Amino acid sequence: MEWEIFLAPYRQAVDELKVKLRGYRDLYEVTSENSPIEFVTGRVKPIPSIIEKARRKGMPLTQLNTQMQDLAGIRVMCQFVDDIRRVVELIRSRTDLMVVEERDYISEKKKSGYRSYHVVVQYPVQTVSGEKKILVEIQVRTLAMNFWATIEHSLNYKYNGKIPSDVKTRLLRAAEAAFRLDEEMSQIRDEIRVAQLRFLQKNADEE
Ligand SMILES: Nc1nc2c(ncn2[C@@H]2O[C@H](COP(=O)(O)OP(=O)(O)OP(=O)(O)O)[C@@H](O)[C@H]2O)c(=O)[nH]1
Ligand SMILES: Nc1ncnc2c1ncn2[C@@H]1O[C@H](COP(=O)(O)OP(=O)(O)OP(=O)(O)O)[C@@H](O)[C@H]1O
Incomplete structure (x- = not known):
């Protein structure tokens, strides 16, 4: 019960930010621009995982509340690596939260091979006892990075955090x-963009 009371504002922060970040998809649909956000998930860290960490x-x-940055966690999945930067800019430009830390595990992947861009924000929630500022970890990654991280996470769980070294090597590969x-997908997108621009230019010249 005490845990539930402590975690209630974290649940609220996760619920609110999921709605707000998912909202970008609709906004991009209105302007017919490609949304940099494919989908958004969120969770409050499970209690056994909090205690273990x-x-x-x-x-x-x-x-x-001040030391564990991922009690409230949001994950934003993008189609392309370039979209990650666009999402991070969207987050930085919001006035309803404050970025307190950024960790770029894309330029510099983790030893495990993990890639993602992490933004830790301070987000105010309105509770019955007034405003509470909550730390939220937002992980921004491509679908491919998410695919890898999800499988690596479940293998870690299976092996109790001690993945055999041959499996580790294969995971790195x-x-x-x-x-x-x-990278291949980004190149394909860029080539399609160039082809579309040429097509539009040609039509404009002919008019
Ligand atoms: N699957 C997977 N996820 C990772 C890995 N490293 C980090 N993450 C995710 O990113 C979160 C934050 O990681 P870090 O930025 O390294 O934070 P940290 O508090 O220094 O490290 P942790 O003890 O791993 O939480 C983790 O809780 C995971 O959700 C990894 O090697 N594999
Ligand atoms: N920021 C996040 N957004 C959405 N889901 C997350 C986020 N961080 C972790 N998860 C997911 O929540 C579930 C429980 O995660 P948990 O916090 O136990 O894992 P972890 O973050 O890898 O752990 P730790 O930080 O303790 O090493 C896992 O499925 C994990 O992938």
């Missing part, structure tokens, strides 16, 4: 393959 990192449970797929 606090123990692992030596965080006192009384300091969770898979991460590179996912990144090459992202």
Whole structure:
């Protein structure tokens, strides 16, 4: 019950931000522009995972609100690597939250092969006892990065965090393959864009 009371504003923050970020899709549809957002998920960290992480990192449970940045988590999936930058700019430009930290695991992937762009924001929620500023971790990634991270996460779970080294090596190779797929898709999109521009230009010249 105490956990539920403590986590209530985090649930509220996740619910509100899911709605707000999903809203961009409709806004882009109106302007017929490509939405940089494919889909959005969110979760409040499960209690056993909070307790395990606090123990692992030596965080006192009384300091969770300031020290554990991912109690409230949002994930934004994009089609293309370029869209990630557009989403991060959308987040930075919002006036209903404040960016407190950014971690770029795309320019510099993690040792595991993990790639994503993380933005930690401070988001105010209105509770019955007044305004509470909540830390929310927003992970922005492509569909391919998400595919890899989801599988790696479940393997980690299966192996209790101790993935055998041959599996680790294969996961690293898979991460590179996912990144090459992202690069290939970006090139295809760029080529289509150039072809479309040429087509429009040709039509304009003929008129
Ligand atoms: N699947 C997967 N997810 C990762 C990996 N590294 C980070 N993440 C995700 O990103 C979150 C934040 O990671 P970091 O920015 O490294 O934060 P941290 O508090 O230093 O590290 P954690 O103890 O992993 O939370 C994690 O809670 C995961 O959801 C990884 O190697 N694989
Ligand atoms: N920012 C986020 N947005 C949406 N879902 C998330 C986010 N972070 C983690 N998740 C998902 O929530 C579920 C529970 O995650 P949990 O917090 O236990 O994992 P984790 O973030 O990898 O853990 P840890 O930070 O303790 O290493 C997993 O399926 C995970 O992929």
